[in-house]
Amino acid sequence: MAKLIRLSLPLLVLAIALLAARYISNNKPEVQLRPPEQLAKLSVEVMPLRLQNYQASVSSYGSIQAHTETKLIAQIAGTITYVSENFREGAFFEKGEVLVKIDPRDYQNAITIAEAELQTSQLELAEEQAKVTQALRDWERLGKGQAPNDLVLRKPQLAAKQAAVNSAKAKLSRAKLDLERSVIRAPYAGRVLDKQVELGEYLSSGKTLASSYAIDYLEVRLPISLQQQTVLAIPENFRQSQASQPPPLVELTSSYGSEQYQWQAKLVRSEAALDAASRQLYVVAQIDDPYGPSNETKPALKIGQFVRADIQGKQLSQVFVIPRSALYSDQQVVILQDGLLQRKTVHIVWQDADNFVIDSGVEAGQYLVTTPLGRVISGTPAEATEQANEQL
Structure with a gap:
């Protein structure tokens, strides 16, 4: 009996497995297909692209310098008998003004002897x-x-007497010139930088009296990069030719404490060579009549004073102006077109602190995405925000 049970157990297990397999085969679960999930759309801000004209402006920095700076030198020897009130550091003087007088008596006597x-x-x-x-x-x-x-x-005797007359005339002319040089006059309207003599001092010929500079206009040297040169109408001087266009305007700005002041200037020329170290070109801005009535309400400009210059550039025609935040790496922007985002490569012709100026890669009427998106790929669904739709 026991032997019969041991033999029948494997058969029983096999029969149960067959029955279970048949049941599972006849009762398969039905697969329920779900509808495809809709991809979530990005909400972005956009702006319409419009062709426009853009006034380029170039920023640079430089320091005030004189266009004419000279040393006043005594051409004769003698004792100083007069010094003008305007002959001191920082004082202004006019062209032809008497600045210093030297004792003239020796030179008056020389004229009498020469006569x-x-x-x-x-x-x-x-x-x-x-x-x-x-x-x-x-x-x-x-x-x-x-x-x-x-x-x-x-004839030789006559020539010698004539030469003696000519020599005497030259001595008299030299004596008169020395007497004239005893009165030292300003060669131009200017300002004293450094005074080196005082009343009663004895001067030797060639002694430096002071350093001064002309004040009819001042100059600023401004470095300009190669890219900045493309949007500037730099006045270039060629032989036997005159500039046909008015010079670009320049606004100079300098800070005095918490206050800022502006001076108007104009771009007058460029230098003849590029800077050997930076490969930049230096242009020169000119400030006319810097100490005149139009600038009386501002602090007086000083030689060596540091200023910022905003130079008027060319007007760029038929370009797109976009915010800097809308440009991605590889000079690409994102356009919203038919509900999808599209990356476009553009060509930049100019840029300033707030904007990029482009002339190709996009078309007028397209919508530029201004929302920062990171590494978004073309074809990503998106829609404009309600605020953007209202503005459009």
């Missing part, structure tokens, strides 16, 4: 001319018709 020498030499010349006339008469009477030589006619 006496001139009169003496002129008298001797007149006497020699009379001798020449008499020698010619004597030769005509005794020369037997032969031509007289120069010695007979006293």
